[in-house]
Amino acid sequence: MPQLRRRTLLALFALLPLTSLAQNPSTTLRIGYQKSSTLLTVLKLRGQLEQELAPLGVKISWHEFSSGLPLLEALNVDGVDLSADVADTVPVFAQAAGAQLTYFAQEAPSPSAQAIVVRTDSPYKTVADLKGKKIAVTKAAGSHYLLIASLEKAGLRFKDIEAAYLTPADGRAAFERGSVAAWVTWDPFLAGVQRQSEVRILADGRNVADYQRYYLASTAYAKARPDVLAVVFEALNKTGKWVKQSPKEAAELLAPAWGLDAKTVELANGRRSYEVRPVLKEALGEQQKIADAFFAEGLLPRKLDATAVPLWRKN
Numbered sequence: 001m002p003q004l005r006r007r008t009l010l011a012l013f014a015l016l017p018l019t020s021l022a023q024n025p026s027t028t029l030r031i032g033y034q035k036s037s038t039l040l041t042v043l044k045l046r047g048q049l050e051q052e053l054a055p056l057g058v059k060i061s062w063h064e065f066s067s068g069l070p071l072l073e074a075l076n077v078d079g080v081d082l083s084a085d086v087a088d089t090v091p092v093f094a095q096a097a098g099a100q101l102t103y104f105a106q107e108a109p110s111p112s113a114q115a116i117v118v119r120t121d122s123p124y125k126t127v128a129d130l131k132g133k134k135i136a137v138t139k140a141a142g143s144h145y146l147l148i149a150s151l152e153k154a155g156l157r158f159k160d161i162e163a164a165y166l167t168p169a170d171g172r173a174a175f176e177r178g179s180v181a182a183w184v185t186w187d188p189f190l191a192g193v194q195r196q197s198e199v200r201i202l203a204d205g206r207n208v209a210d211y212q213r214y215y216l217a218s219t220a221y222a223k224a225r226p227d228v229l230a231v232v233f234e235a236l237n238k239t240g241k242w243v244k245q246s247p248k249e250a251a252e253l254l255a256p257a258w259g260l261d262a263k264t265v266e267l268a269n270g271r272r273s274y275e276v277r278p279v280l281k282e283a284l285g286e287q288q289k290i291a292d293a294f295f296a297e298g299l300l301p302r303k304l305d306a307t308a309v310p311l312w313r314k315n
Contacts, residue, residue: 029053029228030080032063032071035168036186037084039239039274041257042250048239052231066167069093069140072216075101081221082232085213087114087142087186092291094216095309096300102222102310105215105233106283107240108275111205113268114143114186116150117175120198124181127154127203133181134162136171143184145290146209148297153208158297186211187268188258195264210286214279222312230314233276240274279311 029049033040043049050060063079065071068086075083076099085107094101116135118124124133127150137147148158164171164180168189175183176197185193193199205211215236217229243250251266258265287306294300 026224027057028059028061029082029225029232030061030063031082031084032065032074032080033084034065034067034071034086035258036188038243038254038269038272039236039276040084041254042239042243043235045253045257049232049235052235053228056228056231058225058228066169067138067141072099072101073097075099075216075218078218078220081218081225082229083216085215087145088210088212088214088287089140089142089145089290089294091214091216091309092287092294092304092306093140093300095291095304095306096302100219101216102219102312103214103279104217104222104229104312105236105276106279107213108273108277109210109212110272111207111209111211113190113205113271114146114184114209114211115190115204116147116182116184116202117190117193117199118182118202119175119178120200122181122200124202127151128156130182130202131156131160132162134164134179135182135184136164136166136174136180137184138168138171139165141186142205142209142211142213143186145293146203146205146211147184148293149208150203152293158299187271188260188265191264191268191271192260195261195267212286215276217312219310222310226312226314229312233278233314237276240276243269243274278313281307281311284309 044062068090071083071086072090072094074080076094124130137144151158166174168185171183171185172193174180222229247266247269250269251262254265255262284307291304291306295303
């Protein structure tokens with residue numbers, strides 16, 4: 001492992017709560033999540049998983065991350081056991097880094113839940129107009145692939161723009177002060193900037209990027225505790241249905257946790273499918289397209305077989 005990457009992973013691991021290092025994996029499920037991890041955030045707020053896993057003698061510790069890539073890096077170095085939903089691009093980068101991960105579950109496509117936005121008074125009317133411009137995007141996020149795929153559709157390459165790799169918070173700040181021409185982001189950050197700033201959606205993922213979100217487990221944990229994962233899967237499935245069937249109630253629950261008003265949360269949730277389903281090898285075609293696109297742009301170190309990843313199966 002290159003020294004820089006090794007130092008990055010060690011620094012990341014050092015940020016995890018020290019108590020997590022001494023916990024017994026057979027009695028504690030360590031869950032990593034991020035702000036866009038809607039279903040696990042609902043379960044956390046309700047204390048539902050704690051109740052459902054109690055009969056198995058399993059407790060939960062929760063660990064929040066700024067985005068998907070550091071979350072999966074933590075999973076790879078045994079900082080967490082289970083990753084909340086991450087964008088479809090993130091497992092590809094983790095696989096390229098040699099992570100021992102297992103696909104646990106998948107949310108059905110939500111292509112309009114991520115978009116390229118410009119300010120309302122911006123002169124840019126099409127993606128092609130962004131040639132040569134600086135664009136804020138989070139590295140390895142689903143929005144990163146959306147940008148690549150949108151540029152390709154417009155007849156451009158990724159090298160034809162200047163990428164500013166920023167976290168969602170920093171990306172929005174750069175966008176609003178005019179340091180970048182456009183910002184590529186996802187919900188709930190997309191809904192937040194739509195309702196709180198003067199913006200236009202230049203393009204979203206429809207007919208470009210499916211934007212399927214994946215839940216992953218460390219391969220070691222998936223083998224050791226399939227019974228725990230079965231409980232989590234059922235809880236996610238039921239919670240996804242509840243969020244779609246009770247949009248206002250779900251938005252009111254999530255709003256304080258996300259630091260957003262309920263109407264903004266409802267807008268964001270309306271664009272996500274929240275349809276939780278098992279991951280099938282034959283359904284990983286989009287993952288292969290993503291891997292090939294990043295490799296073609298020189299953003300992955302090697303060509304990948306995106307289907308060569310273990311898949312969890314409920315017994």
